[in-house]
Amino acid sequence: xxxxxxxxxxxxxxxxxxxxxxxxxxxxxxLPLGLYVAxxxxxxxxxxxxxxxxxxxxxxxxxxxxxxxxxxxxxxxxLVAFIAVNYTAxxxxxxxxxxxxxxxxxxxxxxxxxxxxxxFLSWVADAVKMILKEDTxxxxxxxxxxxxxxxxxxxxxxxxxxxxxxGEATVVTDMNVGVFYVAAASAFVVVGILVSGWxxxxxxxxxxxxxxxxxxxxxxxxxxxxxxxxxxMAGTLSMQxxxxxxxxxxxxxxVFQNPAAFVAFFIAVTASxxxxxxTPFDLPEAxxxxxxxxxxxxxxxxxxxxxxxxxxxxWIMAGLAVTLFLGGWQVPxxxxxxxxxxxxxxxLPAPGWFGLQLLSMLMFVVKTxxxxxxxxxxxxxxxxxxxxxxxxxxWKYLVPGAFLCFVVTLVWQLLxxxxxxxxxxxxxxxxxxxxxxxxxxxTRRNISKVAGHRVDLGNW
Amino acid sequence: xxxxxxxxxxxILVGTVVALQFWALAKFVxxxxxxxxKDIAYEAGSDPxxxxxxxxxxxxxxxAILFVVFDIEAAFLYPWAVDFRExxxxxxxxxxxxxxxxxxxxxxxxxAFLVVLLVALVYAWRKGVIGWE
Numbered sequence: 001x002x003x004x005x006x007x008x009x010x011x012x013x014x015x016x017x018x019x020x021x022x023x024x025x026x027x028x029x030x031l032p033l034g035l036y037v038a039x040x041x042x043x044x045x046x047x048x049x050x051x052x053x054x055x056x057x058x059x060x061x062x063x064x065x066x067x068x069x070x071x072x073x074x075x076x077x078x079l080v081a082f083i084a085v086n087y088t089a090x091x092x093x094x095x096x097x098x099x100x101x102x103x104x105x106x107x108x109x110x111x112x113x114x115x116x117x118x119x120f121l122s123w124v125a126d127a128v129k130m131i132l133k134e135d136t137x138x139x140x141x142x143x144x145x146x147x148x149x150x151x152x153x154x155x156x157x158x159x160x161x162x163x164x165x166x167g168e169a170t171v172v173t174d175m176n177v178g179v180f181y182v183a184a185a186s187a188f189v190v191v192g193i194l195v196s197g198w199x200x201x202x203x204x205x206x207x208x209x210x211x212x213x214x215x216x217x218x219x220x221x222x223x224x225x226x227x228x229x230x231x232x233m234a235g236t237l238s239m240q241x242x243x244x245x246x247x248x249x250x251x252x253x254x255v256f257q258n259p260a261a262f263v264a265f266f267i268a269v270t271a272s273x274x275x276x277x278x279t280p281f282d283l284p285e286a287x288x289x290x291x292x293x294x295x296x297x298x299x300x301x302x303x304x305x306x307x308x309x310x311x312x313x314x315w316i317m318a319g320l321a322v323t324l325f326l327g328g329w330q331v332p333x334x335x336x337x338x339x340x341x342x343x344x345x346x347x348l349p350a351p352g353w354f355g356l357q358l359l360s361m362l363m364f365v366v367k368t369x370x371x372x373x374x375x376x377x378x379x380x381x382x383x384x385x386x387x388x389x390x391x392x393x394x395w396k397y398l399v400p401g402a403f404l405c406f407v408v409t410l411v412w413q414l415l416x417x418x419x420x421x422x423x424x425x426x427x428x429x430x431x432x433x434x435x436x437x438x439x440x441x442x443t444r445r446n447i448s449k450v451a452g453h454r455v456d457l458g459n460w
Numbered sequence: 461x462x463x464x465x466x467x468x469x470x471x472i473l474v475g476t477v478v479a480l481q482f483w484a485l486a487k488f489v490x491x492x493x494x495x496x497x498k499d500i501a502y503e504a505g506s507d508p509x510x511x512x513x514x515x516x517x518x519x520x521x522x523x524a525i526l527f528v529v530f531d532i533e534a535a536f537l538y539p540w541a542v543d544f545r546e547x548x549x550x551x552x553x554x555x556x557x558x559x560x561x562x563x564x565x566x567x568x569x570x571x572a573f574l575v576v577l578l579v580a581l582v583y584a585w586r587k588g589v590i591g592w593e
Contacts, residue, residue, distance in 0.1 A: 085475055
């Protein structure tokens with residue numbers, strides 16, 4: 001059976017040139033915007049108490065005393081989970097396109113530009129291609145484990161999404177053990193890597209799987225200790241509680257409020273890069289050494305799941321760093337009392353409340369995309385580290401460094417008065433801005449050395 | 461709250477269903493032409509030599525033990541980290557600031573715990589568990 005899809009420029013879009021642009025606009029803006037609006041409409045009601053109040057007010061039905069209370073709540077959460085899973089898949093796809101375009105720019109080439117405007121639909125085409133490909137399982141492989149491995153990875157990716165706050169009210173569920181839960185749940189991905197490496201019964205896959213297990217396990221230690229620094233500062237494990245303990249302006253972010261947190265932020269980001277197997281830590285799938293590492297034997301949709309998990313993990317990594325250190329969804333100039341005032345006392349909030357919620361989601365999304373861009377930038381700048389370098393970086397530098405940050409934060413939290421914290425906030429923000437300005441000037445100078453005084457952005 | 465874990469279960473469920481839907485789609489539209497050569501595990505183009513599940517270096521084993529030690533340590537530190545201000549202050553907190561001095565029981569005990577682990581790290585380092593090559 002052959003199926004041809006008109007996603008390339010030779011067929012459908014040549015006949016209907018506007019179709020490609022319309023499809024691109026829909027996929028690029030309509031889909032994510034639809035998901036955000038759906039999330040905003042549904043997520044604020046995701047506690048049994050709010051549902052009770054809604055049923056009471058609109059339907060005159062006493063849901064709280066009804067035996068169907070948890071069935072209604074579960075059906076409601078199913079919708080929430082569906083939106084979250086869709087968001088993951090769409091982000092995983094879009095970020096591959098962004099990565100390839102950015103890589104193209106960085107290497108002075110064009111990058112994907114055929115399906116859709118600016119090649120945007122290439123991720124859809126890739127997904128379709130992956131599903132159409134033959135799904136082979138090596139004869140010598142452990143069939144059950146080989147089939148099960150992608151699901152472990154998928155679950156490990158989706159679990160942290162449950163507590164990742166997208167906005168003031170937009171979180172699937174705000175657990176009181178949030179950070180601890182993320183540390184536990186993200187370890188599921190390594191089960192997928194190890195199981196796929198073992199089950200493939202191929203040398204490359206096994207080496208990749210074992211390397212991956214060693215790497216992800218090692219880097220979980222500095223990541224876990226560095227993530228304790230914001231917990232110490234906020235005094236809670238809940239993700240929303242940690243964001244609420246910060247403010248909208250940069251000097252109110254945890255990263256700038258304490259010199260140890262500033263260091264812990266870099267330790268946490270480095271460790272999460274390694275946990276997500278991103279270059280320079282992509283040793284489990286180092287293509288020049290291990291063919292493709294743990295997914296060398298995978299093809300078709302199973303490979304697609306592994307790749308989607310890998311790219312969508314960037315959102316978790318960046319979103320976690322933004323939530324814990326960079327102020328999360330906090331909008332500058334708006335505090336907790338503004339949200340409470342706009343929410344009012346009635347059942348349905350005022351339109352201004354929805355506006356503020358959208359603004360808070362925008363803050364989170366913009367910060368997270370900026371950090372995702374940094375991850376992509378690092379990937380196309382740094383070469384891969386060696387295995388022994390990876391191990392000594394973790395255990396000889398990051399683990400003692402994270403311990404040091406932890407102890408300094410303890411002393412800092414107990415002894416430094418609020419005025420000192422505020423002063424540190426301003427000072428470190430100024431320092432960061434100074435470094436960024438220096439960097440921008442140096443980059444501008446480097447560009448003008450090769451390309452004259454013109455930065456060519458025409459490629460986009 | 462127990463209701464939090466309904467969401468966790470549902471996300472696992474929906475994620476698995478989405479992955480299974482890819483599987484069903486691939487089964488329905490994907491091509492399948494199995495052949496003996498295709499079913500051999502990849503090894504450099506030639507037939508695989510030996511059993512891939514042979515021995516592998518022992519240095520992964522002490523590393524796994526080290527991971528267990530430090531991960532459990534982190535798991536113990538998390539609950540302490542949440543309440544450390546109340547635990548480590550000798551008197552009651554005033555506006556989040558400890559003015560009465562640091563209590564040795566709450567603060568010192570955690571520090572002693574950390575020091576024991578650092579000794580373990582130094583021991584592993586000297587034994588060559590973490591410095592490969």
